[in-house]
Amino acid sequence: MSFKPGILAIGAIIAVFIVSHIVFAPEDHDMRTTITTMLGGIAFLLMTSSVVLSTRLSVLEDMFGGLDRMYQVHRVAGVSTAVFALGHFFGVPKDLPTGVDPSLHPLVPSAPLGMFALIVLVLGLFIALNRKIRYSLWRPTHRSMVLVYLLVVGHFMTAPTIFFQKFSASGTVLMIAGAMGVISAFYSVFGMNRRTAQNFTIESVNALERATEVVLKPVDKVFDFKPGQFAFVEIEGKDWNEPHPFTISSSPGEDRLRFTMKVLGDWTRKVREKLKPGGKVQVRGPYGRFDYTKAGDKQIWLAGGIGITPFLSKLRAMKEDDQRHIHLVYAVREENEALFLGELIRICAKLQGVTIHPLYSDRGEFARVKIMKEKLPDALGTYDYFMCGPKPMIDALRRDLKKEGVALNRIHTEAFEFR
Template sequence: MRRDRIGPAVTAALPLLSGALWAGFPPPDDGRPGYARQVVGEALGSTAALLFAAALVLATRARWLEGLFGGLDRVYRAHRRAGQCGFALLAGHVAAVPWTGSSPGGTPSGLLAGAGFLVLVLLCAIPTLRYGAWRRSHRLVGVFFVVSLAHALLVDSLVDTAPGPFLLQWAAYGAGIAAYAYTLLVARFVRPRRSYLVRAVRRLDPATVEVVLAPRLRRRLSFRPGQFVFVTLHQRGLREPHPFTVSSAPSEDVLRLTIRSAGRFTSRVHGELEPGRRATVEGGYGMLDHTRGRSRQVWVAGGIGITPFLSWLRSGPGDRSVDLFHAVSRPEDALFRDEIEGHAGEHLRVHHVVTSASGRLTAERIAAVVGPLDGVDVFLCGPEPMTASLAAGFRRLGVPATAIHRELATFR
């Protein structure tokens, strides 16, 4: 198995492992009323705790996780799915387990944990919720996880008499609480971060801005071309850490971020950010790396998705044969057209696509330009509907999934 498939496989296997332990090593029947419902309810509850623990571990942003999932974007996708499945199982636990009210501390703590998780789920469903409010509320996942631990300790549980499920449940609580403590107390001191100053704010068009950051104390952040960073701008209204792909080369003295307005925060960056402000930059993250691909490559960018490819181009010419497609809605959206075409040559062919004039860019259209796709590695960056559609199209044309590389931007 490829290393970047281990993480998703392990995450998917966790509920199966829990179910197998409950089915293979059930607790003995102690004669209580509703024994079968109790077993089903506890199995659902302990599996929910296992998935919440996995979500807390994945939220640590630990560097070793990236290799197991194929990038931090995929780590956060697994984090989201684990949380969603955990809540679904928690709802099943609440519905299945007999509520007797016989545990003075266990019942209220269970209700509090369940209500807390429900509120967090409902908040995530609000489309207009500001990122900062979502981020602050999301920190409470660990609090409600600890409350659920109190619930598990205080109720009269059958799991205590089932060694397999018992060990797995308490291992989950230990890992989840350790991960939450790490994120809350330790991560800020060990994550790679540097202090920068905003040297320039260049508004390229009414919706796009290039932010140029200069390192303080001459300590530059280490990153690979194509990676993204989390940036905290120390200006009122802009202090929330947000991820942005770096568009400069690692060898440059400055860090360049090309940001397109896509919401309240990025719009404020475009309209309000001032030179001279401090910035804290953490990273780099992501595993979109063309140097790991074969000698013949296709790069496809949608709109502002050109940023990792800019970093690759600015890092110097390579010996790979590349066809770069940049799809934009209008001609004026191709902001770096002259620079990109300046890199064109023997090894790089540039194709600009204006979708309002020529229609949607498809894998079939690309294949018609570049020829047979045997031995080609494809790199995609842009809106997820576009990259997902292109990835599916390339697979239909015979490009193996292992040769299609795309960055998932929806977690940002």
């Protein structure tokens, strides 16, 4: 994960909190209280970051480099929250110091609220990280984390002043963060989905090799998006459960929205077998910052299987006089899995600067850095790389490109998973 401004901002807020907590520690705090309440504060700031990130705001996408990156940070922040919260729980004194009047410093309701929040947090995290749990079950459980957040706010706002002083320097940082977190939590639950939802009807459902192309006609007009962006697709009807993210494979100029969905699990299989034209669909987006227009003129695009969808949109949108030099490597298992290959070859033939290189693993052809080194006219470090495909393929390529000295800010990837 590269250090985008958003990650630096989280680090800076935590640093301000730690410094103010230690430098301006109340005189009646012993060392143990200072350290363990600091751990609790760090846990809360990390949890607040997770909650703020779940608003999916566009400004945050800019700061973190896209929604998929935001979800990665969200996950790391979530796990770290639990680690710091456990440190806080096991370390913090369970009783008031001798001589302190319990009626002036009541431990209830703060202590039970904190305890309950921690138990639900750890359970929720176990579910969140368990990939065996189906997404349709995972999502509502994960959303209940908003309640945990509110419990944690209750925990420290009712904490006895011997442990937490609201208007101390570090207490103020936590209260500002808490206000932002609570607003974000309510926005995520009640406001976000309404803000971005757009209505479409299904115009056609086209069966492809182990995939389906769904063509949507807008009720109003297709929203603005950039090639390579994605959206959440929610089909109306009791059989269809939750929204699913898909890259928009049409170009922004079209009056229809097209998605290409690989059959992977229950939902995508149902799309292929049961979805019929005429149904209603809500699309929320666009999201993502997989934008080739902000990189240099020499680019390598690497698509693994269904990872072709962002490049489909980019190529469908590209003007014939585009000055960029692009090599599109399209790696699939076998030739009939190379979706839209004919169309891609036709488009690339018209575009002067774009060449396509299909690779078939059943013929022993793999997307490897060694081949690129042999075939590319210039040194690897002079290109920008855009990669989308299975995680092992992307991870291996990124690692090998790094070894070859390619700068990390030249490697752009799109992750097809959020969990």
